[in-house]
Amino acid sequence: xxxxxxxxRLFQRARxxxxxGVNSPxxxxxxxxxxxxxxxxxxxxxxxxxxxxxxIDYVCSWGPLILGHRHPEVIKAxxxxxxxxxxxxxPVDLExxxxxxxxxxxxxxxxxxxxxxxxxxxxxxxxxxxxxxxRDLIVKFDGCYHGHADHLLVAAGSGVATLNIPGSxxxxxxxxxxxxxxxxxxxxxxxxxxxxxxxxxxxxxVEPVAGNMGMVAPEPGFLxxxxxxxxxxxxxxxxxxVMCGFRVAxxxxxxxxxxxxxxxxxxxxxxxxxxxxxxxxxxxxxxQIAPQGPVYQAGTLSGNPLAMAAGIATLKQxxxxxxxxxxxxxxxxxxxxxxxxxxxxxxxxxxxxxxSMMGMFFTPGPVRNFEEAKxxxxxxxxxxxxxxxxxxxxxAPSQFEAVFLSAAHETADIDTTLAAAEAVMAGL
Ligand SMILES: *Cc1c(COP(=O)(O)O)cnc(C)c1O
Numbered sequence: 001x002x003x004x005x006x007x008x009r010l011f012q013r014a015r016x017x018x019x020x021g022v023n024s025p026x027x028x029x030x031x032x033x034x035x036x037x038x039x040x041x042x043x044x045x046x047x048x049x050x051x052x053x054x055x056i057d058y059v060c061s062w063g064p065l066i067l068g069h070r071h072p073e074v075i076k077a078x079x080x081x082x083x084x085x086x087x088x089x090x091p092v093d094l095e096x097x098x099x100x101x102x103x104x105x106x107x108x109x110x111x112x113x114x115x116x117x118x119x120x121x122x123x124x125x126x127x128x129x130x131x132x133x134x135r136d137l138i139v140k141f142d143g144c145y146h147g148h149a150d151h152l153l154v155a156a157g158s159g160v161a162t163l164n165i166p167g168s169x170x171x172x173x174x175x176x177x178x179x180x181x182x183x184x185x186x187x188x189x190x191x192x193x194x195x196x197x198x199x200x201x202x203x204x205x206v207e208p209v210a211g212n213m214g215m216v217a218p219e220p221g222f223l224x225x226x227x228x229x230x231x232x233x234x235x236x237x238x239x240x241x242v243m244c245g246f247r248v249a250x251x252x253x254x255x256x257x258x259x260x261x262x263x264x265x266x267x268x269x270x271x272x273x274x275x276x277x278x279x280x281x282x283x284x285x286x287x288q289i290a291p292q293g294p295v296y297q298a299g300t301l302s303g304n305p306l307a308m309a310a311g312i313a314t315l316k317q318x319x320x321x322x323x324x325x326x327x328x329x330x331x332x333x334x335x336x337x338x339x340x341x342x343x344x345x346x347x348x349x350x351x352x353x354x355x356s357m358m359g360m361f362f363t364p365g366p367v368r369n370f371e372e373a374k375x376x377x378x379x380x381x382x383x384x385x386x387x388x389x390x391x392x393x394x395x396a397p398s399q400f401e402a403v404f405l406s407a408a409h410e411t412a413d414i415d416t417t418l419a420a421a422e423a424v425m426a427g428l
Contacts, residue, residue: 001033001034001386002035003035003036003037003038004037004053005051006038006049006050006051007035007036007038007051010038010050011035011038021036022036024159025162026159026162026396026401029397031162031382031397031398031399032381032382032385032386032397032398033382034382034389034397037049037050037053037055037394038050040052041069042057042065042069042070043069044068044070044408045069045406045408045409045410046069047069047394053392055392055393055394056393056409056413056416056417057069057406058405059395059396060404060405060406061273062268062396062401062404063211063247063268063402064267064268064269064271064272064273065273065406066269066314066318066327066404067272067314067317067407067408068406068409069408071313071317073313073317074272074273074310074313074314076313077309077310078274078313080309081305081306084305086305087301087304087305087306088305089300089301092303092305092308094303094305094308094309094312095114095308097308097312098114098278098311098312098315099111099112099114099278101312102266102280103280105251105252105315106251106252106264107251107254107255108254108261108262108281108282109264109281110281110282111280111281111283111287112278112279113278113280113289113302114277114278114299114302115277115278115297115299116276116299116301116304116307117147117275117276117277118146118147118240118242118265118266119148119149119277120277120299121147121242121266121267121277121278121279122147122149122205122238122240122242122265123147123149123151123152124289125203125205125263125265125279126138126149126151126152126202126203126205126238127297128236128263128279128285128286128288128295129203129235129262129263130202130203131288131294131295132202132284132288133202133234133235133236135201136200137178137179137180137197137200137201137202138151138178138180138201138202138203138205139180139182139190139201139203139204139235140152140154140155140179140180140181140182140204140205141182141183141206141207141210142181142182142183142369142370142371143155143156143184143210143212143216143369143370143400144157144184144206144207144210144212144213144240145157145158145161145213146265148168150171150175151175151176151178151179152205153171153176154179154181155167155370157210157212157213157370158212158401159398161212161213161373161398161400162399162401180193180197183369183370184206184210184216184222184368184370185216185218185219185368185369186369187219187221187222187225190225190229191225194232194235198232198234198235199233201230201235202236203235203236203238204226204229204235204236204237204238206226206237206238206239206240207240207241207244208223208239208240208244208252208254208259209244209248209253209256209354209357211243211357211359211401211402212243212401212402213369213370213373213400214359214360214361214367214373214376214401214402215352215353215358215403216352216359216367216368216370216373217352217354218253223253224259226259227259227260236262236263236285237261237262237263238262238263238264239252239254239261239263239264239265240265241254241264241265241266242266242268242277243267243268243402244354244357245264245265245267245270246266246269246315246318247268247269247356247357247404248354248357249324250318250323250324252264253354256354256355261281262281262282262285263279263280263281263282264279264280264281265278265279266279266280269311269314269315269318270314270315271307271311272307272309272310272311272312272313272314273310273314274304274307274311275301275304276307276308323407324355327355327356327405327406330356330409330411330414331353331355331356331405332353334405334409334414334418335353335358337414337415337421338418338421341418341421341422341425342360342425344422345425347362348362348364349361349365350363350364350365356404356406357402357404358402359402361375361376361399362377362380362381362399363375363376363377373399380428381398381399383428384424384425384428385397387424387427388420388421391420392416393420393421
C-alpha cells in the first residue's frame, strides 16, 4: 500500500539514493506491504507524519523512548549540552555520570565502556570474552538479534527474520564457523553442547528477554542453566540487554530474574533516543580493554556529550518511585485488553509480555522460541498492521518485532488502541 502522498514522494526520492530508501531494513515495511511514513515530529506517545496525520506510537524508536517523544527533561538536558558544543573527543563529566549510574543500577556491572550502538556493544563484548578466555567459539540462540556484526549474523532475529534471510551474503563461512546457534529456551540442547564443547567456548550471548523474534520470555530455569553451565566451563556469559535493559526493570532483566551475567550490553534506553551503546561487567574482564589492557576498542564519537545527557536524563526519570509499576499497569491493560478482544472475535493469537515489552503472534501458540514464532500467520499480521495504521495506531511493521509502551501512553491512549483493535479484528 502507498503511504500518504508526501511520504510516498520522499520514499521515491530516498530509493534513488539510499538502498531500499531506508537506513535500517525493517523500516521499509516490506513484510507488511506498506510503504513507510516519513515522520515530521513526535510528542508524548504520538508521532505525526509529514502530512500531519497523528498516530499512537508503539515503536518508540524501536525501544529507546521509554519516556515517549520530547520528554521535557531530556530535551532540556540536550539543549544545555548544545550550548557547550556537540562533541569534543575528550573526556567530559557526563560520561562519568552515566557510567556511575549504570554501575550503580546493574549489580553485575563494575566497569562500563560507552560506544555508539548496540552492534558495537555486542561485538566488543565478544572480543573481550575471546581475549579473556583465549577461546574462539561463541554460542547464541536462534531468533536473538545482537546487531549486525559478521559473527553474530547467524540465525538472527529482527530484520534478518522479517526478511527471511538465512544468514547474510558478505559474511565469510570462516567467520561464522566460530558461532553456534541453539534454540532459545532449550535447556537440554544447551547442556549437551556445553558438555561436548564447553572448554572451547569463549562466550554465550543471549537476550535474557528476547525482543527480536516478536517477544519471547525466558522459561523458568533457562537463564539459570546458562549461568550454571558457563561458570562450570569457564565461558563468559553475556546478557545482551540492549533492548530489555532498563525496560523490564531498573537494573535490567538480570535484576528481574535474579541471574547475573559476566558482561552486559546496553543501548537504546541508556541513550535516551541518541545513538548509544555500552558494555560492561566484571572488572577482571573489562580491565583488559585498551588503554588499561591490550584489547583494542575505540570510537571517535564514543561518550558523546549529547548522548550522555539524554541517557542520564532518561535514567533519572526511571529512578522515580512507582515508574515501573505505572508502566506495568498500563502494559497489562493493553495486553489483557487485546487478549480479550481477540478471543471475542475468534482471532487466534498468543500474547507474550514482560513489563512494557510485548508480542502478539497470530498463532495459537505457545511461542517459546523462534520455530514457534515462525508458526505465526504473517499475512494476517500484515492485514492487522495495515488496518491498525489506518486507524492511527503505529506498530512495528513486522510480526518479529516487539511492541513497546512508554510512560507517555496514558489509559485513554490504550483504550483508543483497544477500540481500534476491536474494529480491526472484527474485519480480519
Ligand atoms: C537493537 C538491538 C541491538 C543492536 O543495536 P543497534 O544500536 O541497532 O546497533 C543489539 N541487540 C539487541 C538485543 C537489540 O535489541
